[in-house]
Amino acid sequence: MTFHMNRRSFLAAGTAALIVPSILRAQESEITIGSLTPNTGGGAPFGPNITASHKRVVDAVNAAGGILGRQVRLYQENSETNPETAVRAADKLINVNGVCAIVGTFSSSVTLGVMPKCQAANVVQMCTSSSSDIPVSDEKGLVFNFQPLSPIWGRAIGELVKARGLESFGLMALNNDFTRSMMDGFIEVVGQEALVNEPFYYNAQQSSYRSEVTQLIEKNPQAVFVPSYITDFTAVYKELYRQGYEGTVITTSLSTGQQFKDAIGDAADGIVHGFPVPAINSPAYKEYLKEAGLEETNSVQHPFGTAGRDQLTTLLLAIEKAGSTAGSDIAKAVWEVTTGEGKTTVYNLAEGLAALREGKEINYSGASGSIEFDEEGMVLGRDFQLSEIRDGEDVVIERLEY
């Protein structure tokens, strides 16, 4: 068939092409998604795993023909675990790349920092952050958190240390929302009467933590609980050791990664730390290990990489379900593909897409947990694990399963 274009139709087509904004044309051809992960800075031990998970899911779906008949394009940015860098990156992702979702933000300050821009542009956010401010600030219902909020961390760590027979505690926390509300959750479980001091807060970036530590161990509690980040905890722990404290030091596993162990050496032995972990017996976790090329062990690997897989899988299933890349449509579909009973359980994207295309209702059960969201988009229930550092290695001592 020959196609004739006269001067009039040529002008009409040209004008139409100019009217449609270029970004919109890019979106017609590809679904664009922003991956904003902490590849350096405080989240550096976890960021690269999250990035790799995002990329694997996208590569797999593109190889299988894409979503809604369109290819998926992932734009990767490093948040440096720093809200200022993250906001600049989010600006670029939204305004230049025209993404429909920003996934993978890790620290609460980053998730909250980019939230106003995402809300204004109707962009879905998927994160692993713990601040109780997240559901409050999410006015449009576009944010989905793949990690429990910090009061849940505090309660779980409290339960686990109580089970170890510890009875008297000294408490101090870094002065931010994540750690403050974790401390509140902890107190709820262990009880006010178990505390030997009035809990107090310290600021990050102090020139010394001597007086705080002196105050914390003054009444010689059996254990001290210090919700913190790695930089301040390293300095605080050095001071605890130097002031001769011999009780149990409890903190979050975020503070005790390899960098901490390298900086502290043998003196790190005996620290007890906890955080939410994937359900290591779930089928999706086992699939994740294969995808990431890991051997099956009985301990948790890639606690945040698993969440990265779940974020992108959930997002793409929701886009398929919604038949749209508009933020509010995707958000509504996220609940439909993850939450609720009586649906077909799926453990990966391919299974989910096949079931959706057959017209079935699905419930995605992920590698980081069963992925059920409450009405605010916060994940319900994750397994929780307490470890102890022995000979420079983390040894699992207890696990809470939901």
Place this chain on the structure above:
Amino acid sequence: MNLQIFVNALVNAALIAPPAMAFSLLFGVLKFPNFAIGGYITIGAFAAYTFNVPLGLPLPLATIGAMAVTGFVVWLAHVWVFKPMQAQSAVTLLVVSIALTLILESVVRLFFSADVRGFDIPLERPWKFWGARITKEQVQIIACAVVLGTGLHVLLRHTRIGRAMRAVADNPMLAAIRGVDAAKITALTTILCGAIFGLTGVFAGLDLVIEPLVGWNLTIPIFAAAILGGIGSPYGAILGALLLGLAEELTILVLPSTYKIAVGFVIIAIFLLVRPQGLFGTAEIKK
């Protein structure tokens, strides 16, 4: 508890006093408050880390290396940045020095990332006496500060170079007329102060953690100690550091710990209002 407060204050002072002296000395010669000290201290900490951990030198040698590197960096900063701008006002130079500290930190972050690090020496348990605790490392830091303070005193009071430094600080033109080579003395002062900042970097790395902001975190206490003692007076800086350390420790007996960080600022504000020349400084005569 009570004795521990004094031990804590003493260790804080030993950490702050040497750089506060160096800050004062630099101010005397260059006539502007150099906020790049944060960057210099960070350079010192990371230089010592590089010598100690990747290159495997023992810490005393790494410390000497760090002092040499930082001395060189501070001299270079003087020659490349501050000397060409010396005709500018003190406020301009202050802003430039803040920019310089950010640049130095960023360079460190570029090569070392923001990860936390530590020297290759084991943490030690404390000695206990009358209910207070102190570690061998802390005693060494205090001893170093005392030796450094005495050394600076001898240098400034009893040597030709020291007299020349004081002469340049008092009146550069008169010093030049009397045959003092002000440029050479200024260069020597920057190298000496740089070495002290390098040493502070090592102490800070031992006491806190080695990370790009380690120097910046010490800047306000150092500045406060120098103002308290009388900016431009190295001896005042020692007393300033002791009083600041004590004020910070005593604060947490009456106020929540989160306010401790403000103590330095409050001291700066009070002294600038009540006695701008500090405890030991001489009031500037405005003509």
